[in-house]
Amino acid sequence: MVRKLNNKTLAENRKARHDYFVEEAMEAGIELVGTEVKSIRAGRANLKECYADIENGQIFIIGMHVSPYEQGNIFNVDPLRVKRLLLHKSEINRLTGLIKQEGFTLIPLSLYLKNGLVKVNLGVCRGKKNYDKRDAMLEKAHKRDIERQLKERSKY
Template sequence: MAKVKGTKSLAENRKAWHDYFVEETLEAGIALVGTEVKSIRNGRANLKDSYGDIKNGEVFIRNMHVSPYDFGNIFNVDPLRERKLLLHKSEIRRLIGYTSQDGYTLVPLSLYLKDGKVKVALGVCKGKKNYDKRDAMLEKAHKRDIEREFKERMR
């Protein structure tokens, strides 16, 4: 089989961009078992309430739901099991430094294929307050109005 080049988005965590300020993003591999890759390629993964956790010098994703593969039979595993992320030791140390600060957490932002391998975009995030969310929505609305005005004047 020919090696596939390029990237293809499989799942996005849009709620993360609404609920958090994303300070930094990292690309990480993910250790998958059995038929999880086939299920993820079919778009059956959900990152909505998932988060990253560092335990014993290793990074894990928790609450990432990967639906069982329809034709998997006995090879399917628990849909909500924790999955290990594959990162270099220096990257893990940097993440430990971030998460030791108050208010920072690790949030998976997207799942995608890169050269045939499943990768995770992991964000170092700080939570937004309600007034921050309102400000962001207001700013988005103003930007949309300005774009609309600009388009009308160009006609």
């Protein structure tokens, strides 16, 4: 079986970077059913409002919506089904230690293809306060203004 050697982002959780400080990110495999894979490859996955939780020594993604595959008929599963992440035991133990610290949580940041397989970029995140979000928005607005001014200057 020949696998493609490209990395393609299929879904991204943009709101996660707005609501959380990403302290660390890691790659994990995800356990999917065949029709879910086809639907994700078609770009029909949504990572908004989802998170990961550790239960009985395994990590699960909760709240990730994968729309039913149109040609899947009876093989489609529940769109909000809890999905298991595939990590080594040592990685799970390290993440468990990090999550036990107050204020940290696991947030899926993106779904992408790597060598033909669907992977999840999992972030260890700490929540932002409202003033942190305002600072980030101000900084983004300042960068946009500077870029606009530089673009206007280059016209002349």
